[in-house]
Amino acid sequence: MEPKFPLELQSETFRILSSNDDTAMEILFSHLYDPQQNQNQSQALTFLQCCKHHHPDLLMIKLFFLLTSSPEIPTRTNAARALLSVQPAELWPKLRPQAQSRLQAHFINYLTEETSIHVLRLASTILSQTVSVIYKSQQHWNEIIDFLLSSVNSNDEKLIEFSLLVFSSLSNDCRLSLAKSLNGRVRLLHSSFLASLTSRNPTVQVAAFAAVVNLISLFSDNQLFHEVLRAMMVAVFALLHGFERSHFKSAFAELVKLVSAEPVLLKPYMSDMVLDALQIAENCGVTEETRRLAFELVLAMAELKESEQVMASLSHEMVVRLFIVPMKTLVLYVKDDGNGNGADCAADRKMEDPEKEKVDGAYEFGIKCLKKLCVAFGETKVVGVVYELLTNYYLDSTDWKMRLAGITLLSEIAKDFSDEMVMKDNFLEEIVFRILKLFQDSHVQVRLAAFTLMEMPIIFVQTAQLLYHHRFVHAFSAALGSDGDNKVKEQAASAMLYFLKNTLPESLLLYQNADNLMNKMLSSIQDKGNAKQRRIVLSAFNIVSQRCHEVAHKYFANYLPILLEACTDKNSEIKEEAARGIRICAEFGTPNFKPFINMILSALSNLLKDRNASNSENATSDVAVSALGRICEFHRDSIDVTTAVPAWLSFLPLKDDLAEAKIMHEQLCSMVARLDTALLGAGNQNLTKIIAVFLEVIEKGDKLATEETITQMKSLLRQLAQNIPSNTFETILLSLSAQQRELLLPFLSSF
Known part of the structure; x- marks a missing residue:
C-alpha cells in the first residue's frame, strides 16, 4: 500500500528541492544525523520519504548536487548518507535520459576532485548501486568502467581503494556485462588486484580482498586463480602479523565467503588452506576472535560436498590438531565458580558480569566446531581421534579445566557416535575407568560434569551401566555418603536414579551391593539436603525397595x-x-x-x-x-x-498417576472376583460404585488399566448381570447416569 502524504507537505518538499538555497537541506541533515536533534528525526525521515515518493528525480538531483558540489565535507558526507538511505538504485530509473547523462559525466569529474576518503567510501556504494541498475536495464556506462580500471591501476591510494570498493559491490548482472566489456583487459585488472593485495595500506588490502571475491569468476583460468589465491593467503598472514591486525578480520571474512562461492575452483587448494587456517588458530599470540574466524574457514570447507574427499584424505595427526583447537576454547572459557554451584560448562553458568555474552558465545562456538568436525570426518575417524584425545590429553590431565573439557567432548561425541564408541576395542572399558575416577575428582565442577554425563539417554551410557553396573552402583553410593558438595550429591543421586530406572531388576541382587546402597541412601535422606536431593533419593530408595x-x-x-x-x-x-x-x-x-x-x-x-x-x-x-x-x-x-x-x-478410579491407576484397578478386579465382603458392603451397597468405576475405566481404554484388567472387568460385569437378582440390578441401573447405562447395555444384552 502506497504511503499518503499531505498536499501541504508535498508542496513544501517541491519548493525546497527546486530552490537554489540549500539551507533547508542543511537543516534536514542536522535533524537526521545530529545526535542532539534526535527529537526531530522522525519528521525529517517523513520529509525524505515524501520527497522520494512524489519527487524522486528532484531528490536525486538535489542530493547528488550537494554531494559533488558542496565545499563542506560534512555536507557532502550527509548528502551521501541521505542518498544511500533512499537507495539510488530506485531513484536512478526515475530520471530523464538527459539528466542521467549529465549526472554520469559530473560524477566522474567529481571523483577526481574529492579529497575525503570517508566521503569516497560512501560514494563507492552509491556508484556501485547506480552502475548495477544501469547494467541491469541492459544499458552501458563504458566511461565509468574505464575510469575504475584507470583508478585501480593508479598511484592514488584514495582512488585505488574507491575503485576496489565499487568492484566489490557490483551486482551479478553488472559482473556479467563487465566481463564482456573488458575485452582482453582481465589480465590488467588481475595485475592491479595483485598489486593492491600487497599494498602497505591495510584498507586498500581489505578492499582488494572484497573486490577479488566479488569478481572471482573473471579469474577462473587456473594460472590467474592460483596467483590471486596465493596473493590473498600471503596478504592475510601479513595483516595477521602486522600492526594493523584489526583489518585481518575483514580480509579473512572475504576468504570464508570465497570458499562458499567457488568450491570447485578452490578444491585443489583446500588441503593447504586447512593447514593455513589451522596454523592461525594454533597461534598462541592471536585473539580468541581471530582464532574463531580462522576456524570458520575450516568449517566452511567442511560443510561443502566438494571437500568430502579432501577432508577424508587429511592425516590422523591433522584431524587431532583440528579437534584440539575448539577444545582449547572450551578450556579457556571455563571459569572456577569456587563453591561447586556452577554447572558443568560455561554456557550453563548464571553469570552476572558483562563478559557473560562473550563467554557463552565462545563456548557455543567451540561446541559447534566439534559437531561440524564430526559430520565432516565421520564416526570411524572421529572416534579414533577422540579416544586419543581423551586418554592421552584430557581426562588424565592435571588441569581440572582440561578434564572438564574432556567430559564435554565425550558428551558431545557420544550423542551421535555411541555405537562406534561401544564397538571400538578398549574404548568403553578405558573411558568407564576414567569416568569412575572422575566421580571422585578433586574439583567440584569435574565431579558434577561426570555425574551429569551418566544421566544422558544415549547408548554409550546405557551400555556402560549395563556392563559395569556393579561399579557404578558402588560409585553412586560412595558419592552419596562422602561428597561434601550438595550440588554434586544431588547430581549423583539423579544419575543413580536414571541408572536404577534403566537397569535390570535382578542386577542389584546379583551383586547384594543392595545393602550398601540402601544404607547410603537412607543416610542421605536423613541428612536432609536440598528439596530436590531429598525427592531424587526418595525415588531411588523406592525403586530399590520395590526390586x-x-x-x-x-x-x-x-x-x-x-x-x-x-x-x-x-x-x-x-x-x-x-x-x-x-x-x-x-x-x-x-x-x-x-x-x-x-x-x-x-x-x-x-x-x-x-x-x-x-x-x-x-x-x-x-x-x-x-x-x-x-x-x-x-x-x-x-x-x-x-x-x-x-x-x-x-x-476410584485414579486418573492422574497412570502407573498407580493400573495397580489399583487391577486390585479392584481381584477383590470383586473373590466377592470381598468389605468391598461389596452390607447388602451389596457398594456395587453401584464398583460398576461405575469399571465402566469409566473401560471407556478410557488401556489408559487407566492394562488390557488384561479391562478384559477381566468386562467379564465381571457379565457375571454380575447374570448373578445379581433382577430387582437389585434394576435399582443399580436407576442409580447410574444415562451415559453409564448406555455403556453397560452391551454387557446386559448377552443374557
Whole structure:
C-alpha cells in the first residue's frame, strides 16, 4: 500500500528541492544525523520519504548536487548518507535520459576532485548501486568502467581503494556485462588486484580482498586463480602479523565467503588452506576472535560436498590438531565458580558480569566446531581421534579445566557416535575407568560434569551401566555418603536414579551391593539436603525397595518415620514419593509396618484432603489412594476394613498417576472376583460404585488399566448381570447416569 502524504507537505518538499538555497537541506541533515536533534528525526525521515515518493528525480538531483558540489565535507558526507538511505538504485530509473547523462559525466569529474576518503567510501556504494541498475536495464556506462580500471591501476591510494570498493559491490548482472566489456583487459585488472593485495595500506588490502571475491569468476583460468589465491593467503598472514591486525578480520571474512562461492575452483587448494587456517588458530599470540574466524574457514570447507574427499584424505595427526583447537576454547572459557554451584560448562553458568555474552558465545562456538568436525570426518575417524584425545590429553590431565573439557567432548561425541564408541576395542572399558575416577575428582565442577554425563539417554551410557553396573552402583553410593558438595550429591543421586530406572531388576541382587546402597541412601535422606536431593533419593530408595524387597524390608523400620515426616513437606513431589514409599512398604514390609499403621492412616488422610486442589496435588493423592489400597489388601488385621475399604473405593478410579491407576484397578478386579465382603458392603451397597468405576475405566481404554484388567472387568460385569437378582440390578441401573447405562447395555444384552 502506497504511503499518503499531505498536499501541504508535498508542496513544501517541491519548493525546497527546486530552490537554489540549500539551507533547508542543511537543516534536514542536522535533524537526521545530529545526535542532539534526535527529537526531530522522525519528521525529517517523513520529509525524505515524501520527497522520494512524489519527487524522486528532484531528490536525486538535489542530493547528488550537494554531494559533488558542496565545499563542506560534512555536507557532502550527509548528502551521501541521505542518498544511500533512499537507495539510488530506485531513484536512478526515475530520471530523464538527459539528466542521467549529465549526472554520469559530473560524477566522474567529481571523483577526481574529492579529497575525503570517508566521503569516497560512501560514494563507492552509491556508484556501485547506480552502475548495477544501469547494467541491469541492459544499458552501458563504458566511461565509468574505464575510469575504475584507470583508478585501480593508479598511484592514488584514495582512488585505488574507491575503485576496489565499487568492484566489490557490483551486482551479478553488472559482473556479467563487465566481463564482456573488458575485452582482453582481465589480465590488467588481475595485475592491479595483485598489486593492491600487497599494498602497505591495510584498507586498500581489505578492499582488494572484497573486490577479488566479488569478481572471482573473471579469474577462473587456473594460472590467474592460483596467483590471486596465493596473493590473498600471503596478504592475510601479513595483516595477521602486522600492526594493523584489526583489518585481518575483514580480509579473512572475504576468504570464508570465497570458499562458499567457488568450491570447485578452490578444491585443489583446500588441503593447504586447512593447514593455513589451522596454523592461525594454533597461534598462541592471536585473539580468541581471530582464532574463531580462522576456524570458520575450516568449517566452511567442511560443510561443502566438494571437500568430502579432501577432508577424508587429511592425516590422523591433522584431524587431532583440528579437534584440539575448539577444545582449547572450551578450556579457556571455563571459569572456577569456587563453591561447586556452577554447572558443568560455561554456557550453563548464571553469570552476572558483562563478559557473560562473550563467554557463552565462545563456548557455543567451540561446541559447534566439534559437531561440524564430526559430520565432516565421520564416526570411524572421529572416534579414533577422540579416544586419543581423551586418554592421552584430557581426562588424565592435571588441569581440572582440561578434564572438564574432556567430559564435554565425550558428551558431545557420544550423542551421535555411541555405537562406534561401544564397538571400538578398549574404548568403553578405558573411558568407564576414567569416568569412575572422575566421580571422585578433586574439583567440584569435574565431579558434577561426570555425574551429569551418566544421566544422558544415549547408548554409550546405557551400555556402560549395563556392563559395569556393579561399579557404578558402588560409585553412586560412595558419592552419596562422602561428597561434601550438595550440588554434586544431588547430581549423583539423579544419575543413580536414571541408572536404577534403566537397569535390570535382578542386577542389584546379583551383586547384594543392595545393602550398601540402601544404607547410603537412607543416610542421605536423613541428612536432609536440598528439596530436590531429598525427592531424587526418595525415588531411588523406592525403586530399590520395590526390586530388592527381600533386602529392603529390614530398613523399613527406619524408613517409615522418614516417610511420615515427608508426607507433611511443602514440596508436592516429595509428598508424592513419600506416599509411594508407604505403598511399597505396605506391600513388602509386613513385620515392620504394623506399629506405624495409625500414623500412616492419619498421614494418608491428610494427603487425600488435598485431592482436586491442583494437578500436582492430585498426582500425590493418587499415590496416597494406592497406598491406602495396599494397606486394605495386606494389613486387614490392623485396620477397620468396614470403613477403610469403602473409603478407598470412594477415590476410584485414579486418573492422574497412570502407573498407580493400573495397580489399583487391577486390585479392584481381584477383590470383586473373590466377592470381598468389605468391598461389596452390607447388602451389596457398594456395587453401584464398583460398576461405575469399571465402566469409566473401560471407556478410557488401556489408559487407566492394562488390557488384561479391562478384559477381566468386562467379564465381571457379565457375571454380575447374570448373578445379581433382577430387582437389585434394576435399582443399580436407576442409580447410574444415562451415559453409564448406555455403556453397560452391551454387557446386559448377552443374557
